[in-house]
Amino acid sequence: MDNRNNKEENLDNSRITPEMLKSRTGEFDLESILFLKLRGAGIHELGCIGECLNLERLDLSNNHITHLAPLSSLKMMVALNLSCNRISSLEPLASCDSLQTLNVAGNMLCSVDSLQCLKGLRKLESIRLRDPVYNLSNPFCLNGSYRPAVLETIPSVRVIDGDRVTGTGSDLYHLCRDIDNSLKRFITSNGTVELAGSIKPWVEEGFWDIKPPQSTIIEETYKQFNDILRECKELTKRADDAISQAERALNIRSDTNSYVF
Template sequence: MSSTSILFTIQQNIGRYGLSTLLILGNFGNLFTILILGRSLKQKMNSCSLYLFSASISNWIVINTGLVSNIIGIDHTDPQHTSNIICKLRWSGVHALLMLSRSFMVAACIDRWAVCSQNLTIRTFSRPYIARRIIIILLIVWTIIPIHVVIFFNNSTGRCIPLPGIYTLFYAIYSLIIIGIVPLLLMIVFSFRAWQNLQLTHTRVLPTGYNIRNIQIRKRDRDLLKMLTGEVFIYFLTTVPYPINQIYNVSTSSITAYKSSIRIEIESLIGYIVSPLLNFTYCCVQFYIYILCSQSLVDIIKREQGHFDAECILFIDLKSRNLNDANCLSICRNIIILNLNNNNLTNVRNFGVFTQLKILLLAQNQIHSLDGLQSCENLETLNIAGNNLTGLKSLSPLLQLTQLRSLCLNDRQNNLTNPLCNSTSYQKDVKNNLPNLDILDNEWIGQSFQEHLSSLESMIEQLENPDKNLKENSTEKSSTIVTNATNSDQSIRSANEEYEQLLQSIRMLVK
């Protein structure tokens, strides 16, 4: 078998098996994406999800028209080569649908940049009603632009190709700019700008009332941004080679007669891999990119299949359940409040996985060691009364818990204690070893009430004499206030009302 025959066989097998695989994966992925995003949009309208939803519909249509046409042409005569009408409709329709999908992805990247922006005017772009209008505009635009394909594509040579000559050069340049450069450049620029904005949204200065607030982008928005970043990468790999191949074909068309048969066959194989294989790959793998980049989408799929995500559990109450250990809870890594009072626990060795835990209730167990709690770095409240802690050394794991504010070793009201509490100096020893504690055994040991009262009176004095406070800090804060010095009368009245309410609340607290 000659080299040209081998290359031709390889090309046929790529088409027969590769395109068929893409058809299956593309249908499954796009239909699943449409289903998931459709349900999500019913619950809460989201502009970026609208763009992704529209792109998935475009992809599903194009793979069941253009891709199917290519698969038919492997072992049968492709209708586009025999019917001029089908030729024109096939190329103009596929081009329009592919460009719609690409345009929706560009719009989604711009939308993520807008939603992360600190500029209120820019943020208005990420509104569902704006997204619907842009989708309609893009539908109209990409219905009109491909008219040149309808005019200049035909099958007079026995194959459906652009007319040789000037239009072939125009189509190659058009493909390079409209398909290869512009969408990719826009995706990269706005995805990068969105990522920059995301880093800046931890804190923002809001003009009204000169308040500084923490503004966090929701996890869904972060996932959408990661999905779009994956899209940009796949777009580069699958779409950019097409216009490059078009430019190459045009630039070497004048020496076609001098090309060897093996070179022609190699160029044909490369061209076939670039289009249709890579061209349609972009339309078929988006769902799988979403799966790799978005944990939220994985969670949705699990829920659709009846699976439950244990990491979503934030509160567990297993009081009086006769438990000997808590190993079964290790999959619930994001617990914030855990109540295991009145069980048979003897240790807390496996509690290190609960890094988000803030409140832990372990009263009335048989615990003799706190080893394992040192990893619960966010723990604020611990009730360990009614256990078997025998010495101050058993509390050593708590030394690393800088957030711990409340500790109960001896609950006198419920007659729950520990052997170490028999020492008359245990409270003093605990205070010395855990200086950050405010509450020990349900009693306040932190800053005295009089110190609290003085702090509150000082706060009231500052609030009642804002001019004095302003003068003392004018040099330090003038640069940040001047830029935000324009407020409407309504905003000022609202701020004054909030100020008076705050002042009144503090007075009542002091009384």
């Protein structure tokens, strides 16, 4: 009888159910779940996961998942970890418009063409297809030249397998370097004059009275700093929301280990 009960329990755990999600998060409404960690839970089927419409971060790593269809309704999802599963198609993720970070290392993706469905995800900046630390990969990663193909397939990607390939980081460095050089030049009535030997100290009073010429470099840098500031504000808001949710969950359940992330 005990063996039979154990088998039934394992069968129940292989499929995501509302009871499982409510038990793990302490939430009574599936749409209230923002973060969910189901790592190594023995899951075969995603079940009702698609009902968590406001889910932003989801960890389904180290399971036995093959089909991702229920994930297609998760329009708010920002980060998704599907590493170490049995996935051969990412097609349902094509509608996850908010996705920024995706980990699919350790699956069964046989061709770069399997990433074509992600081409329209304009916010997707980081993708992990191979993880040497945990010895995880995909069949098409055996070809050492897969990274250029990934960049061509998903133009928005800035980080592949944890390595930055391009992006605002390096661009901003070059812009700041150019501005630093431009501060040594000032416009006079006779044209451009080199003032490298007589530039005033950075903090000297009145230093900013002399303005460098306006240029597209300065305008672009100003725009990028504003973008970064806006992203920081958004991250701060998300962090505040996460802390509020954690506090609510901890008040509901005394077992802190049941809360995710």
